[in-house]
Amino acid sequence: MSFLQFSNLTKTYPGVKALSGISFDVRKGAVHGLMGENGAGKSTLIRILSGDQHANEGEIRIDGDVQAYGSSRDAFEHGVIVIHQELQLVPELTVAENLYLGRFPARAGVVASAKMFADVTEKLKIAGIDIDPRRKVKTLSIGERQMVEIAKAVMLDARVIALDEPTSSLSSRESEILFTLIDRLRAEGKVILYVSHRLDEVFRLCDSLTVLRDGKLAAHHETLQGVTRDQIVAEMVGREINDIWGWRGREAGAVRLKVENVSGERLPEPASFDVRAGEIVGFFGLIGAGRSELMRLVFGADPQFSGVTSIDGVQVKAGSPRQAIRSGIVLCSEDRKHDGILQGRSIEENINVSSRRHYSPFGLLDRKREVEVAETFIKRLKVRTPSRKQDIVNLSGGNQQKVILGRWLAEQGVKILIVDEPTRGIDVGAKSEIYEILYELAESGMGIVVVSSELPEVMGICDRILVMCAGKIAAGLNRAQFEENAILAAALPDVKQPTEIAY
Amino acid sequence: MTNQLKKILLGDQGIVLIFIVAFTIVALLVPNFLTERNMLGLLQSVVTVGIVACTMMFCLAARDFDLSVGSTAAFTGMVAVMASNTTGSILVGIGAALLCGAFVGFVNGFVIAKFRINALITTLATMQIVRGLALISSDGRAIGINDPGFYQLALSKLFGIPTPVWILAGLFVIFGFVLNRTVFGKNTLAIGGNPEASRLAGANVDKTRIWIFALQGVVCAVAGILLASRITSGQPNAAVGLELSVISACVLGGVSLAGGRATMAGVIVGVMIMGIAENVMNLMNIPAFYQYIVRGLILLLAVMLDNLRSSAFIRR
Ligand SMILES: Nc1ncnc2c1ncn2[C@@H]1O[C@H](COP(=O)(O)OP(=O)(O)OP(=O)(O)O)[C@@H](O)[C@H]1O
Ligand SMILES: [Mg+2]
Numbered sequence: 001m002s003f004l005q006f007s008n009l010t011k012t013y014p015g016v017k018a019l020s021g022i023s024f025d026v027r028k029g030a031v032h033g034l035m036g037e038n039g040a041g042k043s044t045l046i047r048i049l050s051g052d053q054h055a056n057e058g059e060i061r062i063d064g065d066v067q068a069y070g071s072s073r074d075a076f077e078h079g080v081i082v083i084h085q086e087l088q089l090v091p092e093l094t095v096a097e098n099l100y101l102g103r104f105p106a107r108a109g110v111v112a113s114a115k116m117f118a119d120v121t122e123k124l125k126i127a128g129i130d131i132d133p134r135r136k137v138k139t140l141s142i143g144e145r146q147m148v149e150i151a152k153a154v155m156l157d158a159r160v161i162a163l164d165e166p167t168s169s170l171s172s173r174e175s176e177i178l179f180t181l182i183d184r185l186r187a188e189g190k191v192i193l194y195v196s197h198r199l200d201e202v203f204r205l206c207d208s209l210t211v212l213r214d215g216k217l218a219a220h221h222e223t224l225q226g227v228t229r230d231q232i233v234a235e236m237v238g239r240e241i242n243d244i245w246g247w248r249g250r251e252a253g254a255v256r257l258k259v260e261n262v263s264g265e266r267l268p269e270p271a272s273f274d275v276r277a278g279e280i281v282g283f284f285g286l287i288g289a290g291r292s293e294l295m296r297l298v299f300g301a302d303p304q305f306s307g308v309t310s311i312d313g314v315q316v317k318a319g320s321p322r323q324a325i326r327s328g329i330v331l332c333s334e335d336r337k338h339d340g341i342l343q344g345r346s347i348e349e350n351i352n353v354s355s356r357r358h359y360s361p362f363g364l365l366d367r368k369r370e371v372e373v374a375e376t377f378i379k380r381l382k383v384r385t386p387s388r389k390q391d392i393v394n395l396s397g398g399n400q401q402k403v404i405l406g407r408w409l410a411e412q413g414v415k416i417l418i419v420d421e422p423t424r425g426i427d428v429g430a431k432s433e434i435y436e437i438l439y440e441l442a443e444s445g446m447g448i449v450v451v452s453s454e455l456p457e458v459m460g461i462c463d464r465i466l467v468m469c470a471g472k473i474a475a476g477l478n479r480a481q482f483e484e485n486a487i488l489a490a491a492l493p494d495v496k497q498p499t500e501i502a503y
Numbered sequence: 504m505t506n507q508l509k510k511i512l513l514g515d516q517g518i519v520l521i522f523i524v525a526f527t528i529v530a531l532l533v534p535n536f537l538t539e540r541n542m543l544g545l546l547q548s549v550v551t552v553g554i555v556a557c558t559m560m561f562c563l564a565a566r567d568f569d570l571s572v573g574s575t576a577a578f579t580g581m582v583a584v585m586a587s588n589t590t591g592s593i594l595v596g597i598g599a600a601l602l603c604g605a606f607v608g609f610v611n612g613f614v615i616a617k618f619r620i621n622a623l624i625t626t627l628a629t630m631q632i633v634r635g636l637a638l639i640s641s642d643g644r645a646i647g648i649n650d651p652g653f654y655q656l657a658l659s660k661l662f663g664i665p666t667p668v669w670i671l672a673g674l675f676v677i678f679g680f681v682l683n684r685t686v687f688g689k690n691t692l693a694i695g696g697n698p699e700a701s702r703l704a705g706a707n708v709d710k711t712r713i714w715i716f717a718l719q720g721v722v723c724a725v726a727g728i729l730l731a732s733r734i735t736s737g738q739p740n741a742a743v744g745l746e747l748s749v750i751s752a753c754v755l756g757g758v759s760l761a762g763g764r765a766t767m768a769g770v771i772v773g774v775m776i777m778g779i780a781e782n783v784m785n786l787m788n789i790p791a792f793y794q795y796i797v798r799g800l801i802l803l804l805a806v807m808l809d810n811l812r813s814s815a816f817i818r819r
Contacts, residue, residue, distance in 0.1 A: 301703055325705040339703050342696035344763035353693050354704040356686060363686045407704065 003028040009058035015386030018044040031192040033202040036212035037427040038398030039384030042195045050082035051075035079159035085397045091138035096120040143287035162193040171286045171453040211235045237429040244432040245460030253277030256447040257416045262307030267293045275447035282462030283451040290471040291451045299331035300324045328415030332408045340404040348374035348388045355410040377406030398425045418449040522772040549778035550667040554726040555749045557678040558719040566695045566762030567622040573745035574633035579604045580727035584737030588649045600724045608720020612713035637739040646737040657732035679767030695762025755805035
């Protein structure tokens with residue numbers, strides 16, 4: 001029995017047909033996957049479902065009734081809850097306040113705080129989410145924020161729950177908590193729409209699947225039995241991809257980056273590691289293990305309490321991203337919304353913002369060159385956009401990520417490239433292109449650090465993996481020693497036997 | 504259809520279109536508007552606001568704010584008159600005024616960038632301090648210009664067009680170039696778009712902000728000197744409320760108060776709209792008291808436009 005029906009949904013933006021004539025059904029008590037390349041229209045579909053955007057044509061029915069919401073709040077009241085790709089929490093409020101936003105328990109206008117906190121504590125416990133409801137959201141990591149969003153959906157009694165790339169910033173353990181939650185919601189007979197770029201998850205969770213390509217319906221599977229990964233990839237990308245990692249061996253050269261006893265406010269324990277020329281080093285760990293913090297310290301984004309960073313034997317001035325970039329270190333940060341995109345500026349400007357100093361004599365822009373650089377990376381990274389002049393906020397999440405990555409790939413004279421969750425929210429086809437670029441850069445002698453919470457990715461593309469756990473580097477493994485269980489064990493704080501520490 | 508119209512009006516060139524339409528209507532309906540004499544008068548009346556708007560645009564584009572421009576213009580005008588009176592050299596007077604302007608701007612920028620104090624508060628403070636300096640240095644009185652050569656700054660003409668209008672046009676060109684064609688301009692917009700991301704992208708955020716305010720000070724001095732020349736004296740109470748007209752003009756011209764969006768063409772049009780509104784009210788003999796109301800309404804309209812624009816442009 002189909003419970004949620006989309007028929008002939010069509011949506012156009014200036015210069016872009018985001019959705020054209022999409023029709024499919026989802027039955028009750030099912031988790032329905034939604035896959036497709038970046039910019040295929042997944043988020044647009046979900047935004048229409050949530051009443052946040054309006055379709056130009058077509059309709060959505062829930063339990064037979066046509067849905068016509070004026071706003072997200074409207075949808076909310078009809079039991080449709082959407083967790084968007086870009087999180088929607090208020091940083092200055094506490095977790096509990098965020099969960100109750102818009103419907104605070106109050107008496108005569110005075111918020112009943114004690115009741116609210118008690119309530120939330122209990123509900124988080126039931127959901128298996130371990131976060132103090134009194135913490136302000138701004139102190140939470142991205143992963144923790146994601147859990148709070150999900151808690152919101154669980155707390156409200158929804159009929160339809162849509163999740164747009166919910167695990168893109170969760171580590172495997174946190175994802176597992178989420179999956180358990182989703183399983184429970186499915187058993188309760190909810191309809192769940194699940195957008196993801198990760199095939200593992202889709203096979204683990206989904207009962208049925210729709211694949212979008214360029215805003216059109218590319219495939220619909222009533223069941224995933226007998227469907228192969230390669231088949232889905234081909235449906236998404238329109239061609240076959242055999243080995244998305246495509247790893248190839250390289251000779252590592254002399255030590256390029258040497259980090260000694262670096263510590264800072266959020267990383268009290270001093271950490272040391274080095275990276276050789278032509279080497280790709282992966283940093284794996286749970287969320288909150290301190291990987292991003294360590295990278296921010298190395299890059300100078302946060303002030304260092306102690307430690308020395310040097311490149312090719314030359315010490316880098318601490319605490320200044322500007323100096324770090326000039327010494328040859330660049331960091332592509334994990335939090336694209338906060339640390340990456342220049343809102344209101346075009347793709348072209350977002351790409352050129354850092355590298356242009358190499359081709360702007362006397363501070364004057366070389367506009368031809370800027371266009372060239374922008375076009376090169378738009379093409380190379382397959383950014384889906386009608387024009388390089390498009391405002392970056394109008395791009396789909398994955399395409400924004402590609403633009404930010406393009407910014408750092410355009411930088412010249414880079415000796416050490418640090419990428420923090422580089423492929424977060426990026427589709428399979430573009431991923432393998434990004435890996436290829438990383439290999440080429442490594443072959444040219446650059447040292448590369450990849451921070452990732454996706455174990456298959458770190459194992460797939462890195463020459464060496466350093467595992468971080470609770471603010472410390474807990475283990476180091478060479479490619480020959482890569483083994484899933486060993487890496488996971490090292491990442492977990494409780495069960496710890498640091499066997500070979502080779503960094 | 505209405506959607507189409509909305510898109511054009513809220514788009515980058517929307518304000519230019521509004522301007523052209525408004526100008527045509529006014530030219531057809533208001534007698535004596537489209538005469539050479541009135542046009543020159545109109546241009547001269549927007550010189551002060553227009554000059555200061557050039558750098559205010561940078562300030563707003565970088566998500567900052569400057570309330571001290573009116574005081575700075577009065578103070579630097581005063582300095583120019585007093586310095587040229589005592590030394591007998593107009594050039595020294597101009598130099599002293601420019602230096603003082605740069606200094607005030609630098610202090611603003613330094614405090615805002617280095618001590619991370621909100622720009623609104625900082626410039627609210629300097630606005631009063633600088634006004635105080637203007638009053639103290641003149642003992643609260645207007646100071647007349649001794650050298651008639653000083654009047655010529657505002658009175659002289661080149662090809663029939665007053666010098667201040669040339670200066671205004673020159674500054675429009677220069678700052679338009681700086682905004683669109685230099686790293687400084689692009690960094691300004693980047694900082695306004697996302698300050699943290701700009702810092703991590705290697706832009707020198709503090710330095711850029713200090714420069715913007717220092718330039719703002721210099722430009723205020725230019726406006727202040729021309730103003731003193733036009734009113735033939737240094738007036739400690741000159742240019743009261745200038746900051747509001749300038750900010751209104753910028754916002755009307757599509758400069759986003761949330762930072763990151765600004766065009767020189769828009770600002771020019773914003774300045775002209777403000778000027779025309781005033782000019783037309785004068786031509787139609789509307790009493791000055793009512794003009795306050797109209798100016799307030801224009802500001803409100805400008806902010807509402809800004810709001811509509813940003814909600815149309817920010818994705819969610
Ligand atoms: N406000 C907007 N203005 C212009 N174009 C837009 C707007 N919103 C979305 N688009 C375009 O619509 C298309 C579909 O975007 P959507 O966000 O649905 O993609 P997606 O499948 O969710 O991609 P991703 O995997 O990267 O999240 C994209 O090409 C995007 O650039
Ligand atoms: Mg999306």
